[in-house]
Amino acid sequence: MGSKYRNSFFDAKREWSKYKDAVLDYYLVPYLQKVKDLRKPICVVDMFAGRGEFLTGEPGSPLIIAKRLKELADDGHEVKLLCYENWDPFFLHLKDVLKPYPFAQAIPQDCFSDVESIAQTASTHTMLLYIDPLDVVQLNLRKLKLVFDKVRQNSSVEALIVFMARAFMRQAALARSMEMKIAEALNDPLIEQAEADDKAMWLDVLYGDETVEQHARSQKHQTLLTEIAGGTYWQAIVQDQTSSWNEKCLRLVDEYRKKLGEWFKLVEALAVSPDTSPIPKYWIVFMSRYKPALDLFNRAACDMVRTQYENIQSNTLFAGVDVGADVVPSQQVDRAVKRAAQPLTSCEWQELRWRTCGGRNIGMFTDSEINQSIKRLLKDRWLSGASGDRIENKAILTPTPKLKGWTER
Numbered sequence: 001m002g003s004k005y006r007n008s009f010f011d012a013k014r015e016w017s018k019y020k021d022a023v024l025d026y027y028l029v030p031y032l033q034k035v036k037d038l039r040k041p042i043c044v045v046d047m048f049a050g051r052g053e054f055l056t057g058e059p060g061s062p063l064i065i066a067k068r069l070k071e072l073a074d075d076g077h078e079v080k081l082l083c084y085e086n087w088d089p090f091f092l093h094l095k096d097v098l099k100p101y102p103f104a105q106a107i108p109q110d111c112f113s114d115v116e117s118i119a120q121t122a123s124t125h126t127m128l129l130y131i132d133p134l135d136v137v138q139l140n141l142r143k144l145k146l147v148f149d150k151v152r153q154n155s156s157v158e159a160l161i162v163f164m165a166r167a168f169m170r171q172a173a174l175a176r177s178m179e180m181k182i183a184e185a186l187n188d189p190l191i192e193q194a195e196a197d198d199k200a201m202w203l204d205v206l207y208g209d210e211t212v213e214q215h216a217r218s219q220k221h222q223t224l225l226t227e228i229a230g231g232t233y234w235q236a237i238v239q240d241q242t243s244s245w246n247e248k249c250l251r252l253v254d255e256y257r258k259k260l261g262e263w264f265k266l267v268e269a270l271a272v273s274p275d276t277s278p279i280p281k282y283w284i285v286f287m288s289r290y291k292p293a294l295d296l297f298n299r300a301a302c303d304m305v306r307t308q309y310e311n312i313q314s315n316t317l318f319a320g321v322d323v324g325a326d327v328v329p330s331q332q333v334d335r336a337v338k339r340a341a342q343p344l345t346s347c348e349w350q351e352l353r354w355r356t357c358g359g360r361n362i363g364m365f366t367d368s369e370i371n372q373s374i375k376r377l378l379k380d381r382w383l384s385g386a387s388g389d390r391i392e393n394k395a396i397l398t399p400t401p402k403l404k405g406w407t408e409r
């Protein structure tokens with residue numbers, strides 16, 4: 001990523017960045033309320049902190065987090081905020097804006113060079129990692145893995161990652177076109193059958209310098225992409241000729257979530273789009289080892305999605321009219337719950353709720369809307385296992401023959 005982009009990043013907050021910040025802020029409130037009762041000190045690590053605020057005076061993530069932590073600090077809770085920023089001009093400003101928060105520390109270091117110390121802090125604190133790089137290339141899972149491996153045993157670590165799946169796919173498409181350019185040479189049996197170590201030499205002999213250089217560049221690029229993604233699964237996605245670009249991005253996010261599942265029981269991703277287009281700019285990936293945290297993250301996601309919906313409506317057709325965006329039609333929720341329940345033999349009430357609101361549904365239905373729907377489906381005998389008079393998170397619910405035979409119209 002060019003330094004020009006880095007320099008201009010903090011000129012003014014982009015509209016989609018506002019939604020990203022809103023999710024962070026919405027999530028912090030219930031998260032901090034919950035973890036403060038664990039009676040452990042709390043530490044939030046902003047691994048790519050930036051300058052703390054935008055030139056317009058709007059707060060960046062370090063200030064958003066600091067303000068929320070201050071509410072707990074004022075109540076006597078032990079809190080800590082570690083903000084890593086490795087570009088000096090940004091670090092100096094960050095240090096300045098964090099001065100009013102004695103529990104906050106600006107650290108002028110590459111966050112990955114301090115993995116040991118982050119892991120050490122995680123062993124004594126409840127920790128939230130906020131990971132928001134400028135560019136997908138900085139999101140190297142080989143390096144992030146060092147942090148996740150170190151905190152693997154610690155059950156109270158959660159993370160939010162801003163994952164630029166579209167930027168990744170663009171890089172992947174570039175890697176593919178680099179490969180295509182030298183395809184003829186690479187498919188030459190003499191090259192194909194050469195030992196890996198000898199390939200470059202044979203390429204040079206048979207096809208010349210330029211091909212060797214292109215091959216080396218292409219290999220380097222592919223290695224980097226594999227390190228970011230944590231595997232080679234991205235290659236099959238980029239090569240797929242049958243899927244649309246958007247579907248490819250969604251599949252990449254699904255696979256990335258699976259990969260992160262090696263460290264966290266719960267990995268969900270919320271797409272964030274600008275107001276002017278349904279095409280996501282990036283995904284906020286949420287990771288936790290505590291399944292019920294999904295309700296909190298999903299609520300923050302719903303708040304963001306509904307705020308955006310209201311913004312879009314009030315800027316266009318329905319200016320000044322209350323469009324009631326916070327009400328999703330009950331039939332729509334019922335359909336989603338039925339879809340989630342139909343293939344199951346049985347499962348706990350809360351599990352059915354999580355299955356309904358997770359995956360590609362994140363941010364669509366709140367936990368309470370899904371609970372209401374489950375109650376309705378119990379009353380109407382689509383589900384059995386509870387009366388439907390009240391929420392019973394641990395009740396084992398079973399789809400009835402009526403639901404098993406249901407076909408969606």
Ligand SMILES: C[S@@+](CC[C@H](N)C(=O)[O-])C[C@H]1O[C@@H](n2cnc3c(N)ncnc32)[C@H](O)[C@@H]1O
Pocket residue numbers: 006009047048049050051052053059060061062084085086087090109110111112132133134135138
């Ligand atoms: C997208 S900006 C962060 C924006 C910030 N989260 C906000 O909302 O205000 C990413 C920042 O990370 C810094 N950075 C890049 N690589 C880093 C690294 N390895 N360690 C620490 N900081 C890094 C960049 O200089 C840049 O300021």
